Amino acid sequence: MQTADLLVTNIGELATPRGSTALGGAALGKVERVRGAALAIVGDRLAAVGPEDEVRAAWTSAEVLDAEGALAVPGFVDAHTHPVFAGTREDEFEMRVAGKGYVEISEAGGGILSSVRGVRGASEELLLARLLDRLDRFLELGTTTVEAKTGYGLSHEDELKCLRVIAAANAAHPVELVPTFLGAHDFPLEFRENKQAYVDALLHDMLPAVAESGLAEYCDVFTESHVYDVEQSRRLMQRGRELGLGVRMHVDQLTSGGGAQLAAELGAASADHLECVSEEGIEALAEAGVIPVLCPLVPLFLRVEPEAPARRMIDAGLAPALATDYNPGSCYTQSMPEVLTWAALRYGMSAAEALTAATLNAAASLARGDRLGSLEVGKQADVALLDAPNLSFLTYEFGWNPVARVLKAGALVHERAAAPARRPASPADPSGSADAIG
Helix, strand or coil, rough: EEEEEEEEEEEEEEECCCCCCCCCCHHHHHHHEEEEEEEEEECCEEEEEEEEEHHHHHHEEECEEEEECCEEEEEEEEEECCCCCCCCCCHHHHHHHCCCCHHHHHCCCCCHHHHHHHCCCCHHHHHHHHHHHHHHHEEEEEEEEEEECCCCCCHHHHCCCCCHHHHHHHHHHHCCEEEEEEEEEEEECCHHHCEEEEEEEHHHHHHHHHHHHCCCCCCEEEECCCCCCCCHHHHHHHHHHHHEEEEEEECCCCCCCCHHHHHHCCCCCEECCCCCCCCCHHHHHHHCCCCEEEECCCHHHHCCCCCHHHHHHHHCCCCCCEEECCEECEEEEHHHHHHHHHHHHHCCCCHHHHHHHHHHHHHHCCCCCCCCCCCCCCCCCCCEEEEECCCCHHHHCCCCCCCEEEECEEEEECCCCCCCCCCCCCCCCCCCCCCCCC
């Protein structure tokens, strides 16, 4: 009999992808599901995962957490967010409802530049306090790892300020942050009449300073017709890669401009958005093995028609990840459960496909697939316990928060104050069996 630091018992159903690399094509939906499961945790790692009778026969612990029949899944990994900002932009939401478009609002001084004004006018202390509050909310919604972009400073001083805020939050909060420098999010107002000068500042000043600081793992660029063109994006991302930064890219969101092909050419870690990606872009991403990070709530929030062709990508063998794109302008939500439901409704993803995209594939896009994204022996014990009788229920019911408890690195870091009564299992999917069904 071995001794664990914590046993998690009475799991109604455990659902998890398996492996350390992103899964695409038919493998995307291959999720292991075990009813009547338990976990044994030693330190910050999973030491046993499986049917409860088997785990209890081999492991004991003075600390036992009763999951009360919850659905256990890996902690969600949100692979695209912009969480460092000072003010919200609900006025722009009203403008969009009234019929104004994203670019129109931006050209009128709203959009990203509105958040730039807020960040530049905010102290580091204020930005940190706001970010820590937001990280509490991420945990409440089952997210344990977040890719955190800058992009609302757009100056040497203010972009580094935002990166320091991310680093301070990473040290102070259980949510794991993956920092990305997005100085090429837009052109700041003072460079609107001389955009090349800002590109030069990024190439020769800001990117080298960020790399030297060690505060970012990735660099990113908004490749789009009204901001950075393909050639500017190529130069910026090549420079970032030369300086030791990984490459992530916003591409083909509003127009089909060859961004996906550029991401493939550069071997980017991810190509994000892709609502307007061409067939040639999909083929290039598939050939290069680039992970598409899809944000299904963004077109809804922006009130635009194009959808990322997720099913076409999956059929082409791509391994998509899912993300909120949490930011104050184009998608003001932190809820990965909501993202999973909309991935089902808008992309035709099964619950299993959506779970893999929101956990293992997202972790792999952040070079953390060997440690995060699945519930397997040896991986970090990042677990979300959900008030749902089975995996299918996770995408079936929306508009509420199903998260009852969250473990990060083996520690209980969130517990809902007053959980509702446990829902009965579906008649077609009775609980209590310890048989693996996937």
